[in-house]
Amino acid sequence: MENDCRPLLSAEQAGESFSHRGSTDSLDSRAKRPFYVEPRNIVDDEPQERVSAEAAVLNSRVHYYSKLTGSSDRLLSPPNHVIPRTEEIYIYSPLGTAFKVSGKDHLTKNPSIITIFAIWNTMMGTSILSIPWGIKQAGFTLGILILIFTGLLMLYCCYIVLKSPKAILICPYPNTDTEENHTIGTHYISTGGNDTSDVNSFEHWWSKTNTVPLFLVVLLLPLLCFRSASFFARFTFLGTISVIYLIVLVTIKAFRLGLHLEFHWFDSTNFYVPELRLLFPQLTGVLTLAFFIHNCIITLMKNNKHQENNVRDLSVAYLLVGLTYLYVGVLIFATFPSPPLSKDCIEPNFLDNFSSGDVMVFVARTFLLFQMITVYPLLGYLVRVQMMGQIFGKHYPSFFHVLTLNILIVGVGVLMAKFYPNIGSIIRFSGATCGLALVFVFPSLIHMISLRRQGALGWPSAVFHGFLILLGMTNLVAQFFM
Structure with missing residues (x-):
């Protein structure tokens, strides 16, 4: 239960684990350690989506990597293939909801x-x-x-x-x-x-x-x-x-x-x-x-x-x-x-x-x-x-x-x-x-x-x-x- 309440977007671990990689973006997916929920596992487009059992397994996997990064060996950080693409990032809540990340990297592109x-x-x-x-x-x-x-x-x-x-x-x-x-x-x-008189009066003012x-x-x-x-x-x-x-x-x-x-x-x-x-x-x-x-x-x-x-x-x-x-x-x-x-x-x-x-x-x-x-x-x-x-x-x-x-x-x-x-x-x-x-x-x-x-x-x-x-x-x- 203690682990479930632990925030995934830990500023301490994220900042320490990846400072050597030169990550400066506040929405860097690898620095934030968000939880990923595939779109097909979301019931609807509302901000209070229920996550599936498959998503819960992925949550446990990210927790596992988070514990490894707490050690002195910085090479045990989550690999790139575990962290989803930026446009597919969701922040996980222990209450079973997921919120899609939005920010300056998600500017709307025009056709x-x-x-x-x-x-x-x-x-x-x-x-x-x-x-x-x-x-x-x-x-x-x-x-x-x-x-x-x-x-x-x-x-x-x-x-x-x-x-x-x-x-x-x-x-x-x-x-x-x-x-x-x-x-x-x-x-x-x-x-x-x-009417010429009206026009002249208008032009006067x-x-x-x-x-x-x-x-x-x-x-x-x-x-x-x-x-x-x-x-x-x-x-x-x-x-x-x-x-x-x-x-x-x-x-x-x-x-x-x-x-x-x-x-x-x-x-x-x-x-x-x-x-x-x-x-x-x-x-x-x-x-x-x-x-x-x-x-x-x-x-x-x-x-x-x-x-x-x-x-x-x-x-x-x-x-x-x-x-x-x-x-x-x-x-x-x-x-x-x-x-x-x-x-x-x-x-x-x-x-x-x-x-x-x-x-x-x-x-x-x-x-x-x-x-x-x-x-x-x-x-x-x-x-x-x-x-x-x-x-x-x-x-x-x-x-x-x-x-x-x-x-x-x-x-x-x-x-x-x-x-x-x-x-x-x-x-x-x-x-x-x-x-x-x-x-x-x-x-x-x-x-x-x-x-x-x-x-x-x-x-x-x-x-x-x-x-x-x-x-x-x-x-x-x-x-x-x-």
């Missing part, structure tokens, strides 16, 4: 379909709003080609990262001169009647440069001061909903407006832009951020159930993202009503081309607002953890420190919204800058260093990856001349 859509959801963001504008800047034909080429290039660089651990008024004429102070009004595409940034300060500043951002992580599904709604919105608007296309390869007209334009680097800057997921792809793929399918799942995810960008960008550009409008009137945020009184557009903006409300505190939390941890050694040194940092973060956003509310330029500069380091330079250098250490670095590989680095530098420099 491929979940992994693919997790990447798709993470990669899709506000960049999708600027894809039609980027295609307009590059030209319709050249824009499509650049989107496909950039997607393939970003996929290859992401593959290197993944395997690295193992190794208005009508705008009649185009106006791209930013030096002169020309005022270009925004034309609102209308598919139904709107809801201006994206004058009032909205101040409203967001009141809303976002308290959220940034939360000690933990785990609450907001539960609402990341809003990103998927907002993107799906955008696709539905684009489809409905395209069906109502119809196609408006003419092909002029090099010469622009009053209503159409050339198919090939020298402003195409603006699109490459936008796409560098639109296809960017390189800083978190390893973490996302760790939870993939079938690790051997990582490359395939990554490729499928990039294919879905590319098709989504193509669908939205091509449809908005092709159905933009020209005439009477010029294609050059497509805004950096294509939602700005629709009236504020449009109900469907208002719903789309609402979805995006709630998406940003949940994502923004998460990003602020990451900045806080990195900066406060490096400077003060604590993630939350005090409320005053955190409030000061958050005021700086929100202040920069408000100043940008007030004096430079150009989402297209912000995205392309951000994408080109971050992409230079995290997409082109570091992955290519790490890949070449790894090949060199293996003695497998040839001149074709060195030239190709050196060309990728040069391409990233050219992409960044070109943004300053557009």
Whole structure:
């Protein structure tokens, strides 16, 4: 009876018997000495299962080995074939019940379909709003080609990262001169009647440069001061909903407006832009951020159930993202009503081309607002953890420190919204800058260093990856001349 009351998960014996084996995991099956109950010997899935006679025999065997390990000879510890696999471990109770062990080693693994859509959801963001504008800047034909080429290039660089651990008024004429102070009004595409007085009154109180940034300060500043951002992580599904709604919105608007296309390869007209334009680097800057997921792809793929399918799942995810960008960008550009409008009137945020009184557009903006409300505190939390941890050694040194940092973060956003509310330029500069380091330079250098250490670095590989680095530098420099 005394032996039956003896705990099987003895910290003294387990820690002493296996300290020489270098076991550091708190759920190490050999260190814990749990009792094993085969699934077929359990009556049901409830936590109070009765164990069979066969399980009781195994219990006695483990007790026997436990007595042997109490001697001075550490070689008499239970052999590996006696201790079950980690996923088959149960803790035995003398009352005749068994409890399945669960812990950090039992993280739920996602099937491929979940992994693919997790990447798709993470990669899709506000960049999708600027894809039609980027295609307009590059030209319709050249824009499509650049989107496909950039997607393939970003996929290859992401593959290197993944395997690295193992190794208005009508705008009649185009106006791209930013030096002169020309005022270009925004034309609102209308598919139904709107009360102009109501729209003007709404825009007076809801201006994206004058009032909205101040409203967001009141809303976002308290959220940034939360000690933990785990609450907001539960609402990341809003990103998927907002993107799906955008696709539905684009489809409905395209069906109502119809196609408006003419092909002029090099010469622009009053209503159409050339198919090939020298402003195409603006699109490459936008796409560098639109296809960017390189800083978190390893973490996302760790939870993939079938690790051997990582490359395939990554490729499928990039294919879905590319098709989504193509669908939205091509449809908005092709159905933009020209005439009477010029294609050059497509805004950096294509939602700005629709009236504020449009109900469907208002719903789309609402979805995006709630998406940003949940994502923004998460990003602020990451900045806080990195900066406060490096400077003060604590993630939350005090409320005053955190409030000061958050005021700086929100202040920069408000100043940008007030004096430079150009989402297209912000995205392309951000994408080109971050992409230079995290997409082109570091992955290519790490890949070449790894090949060199293996003695497998040839001149074709060195030239190709050196060309990728040069391409990233050219992409960044070109943004300053557009």
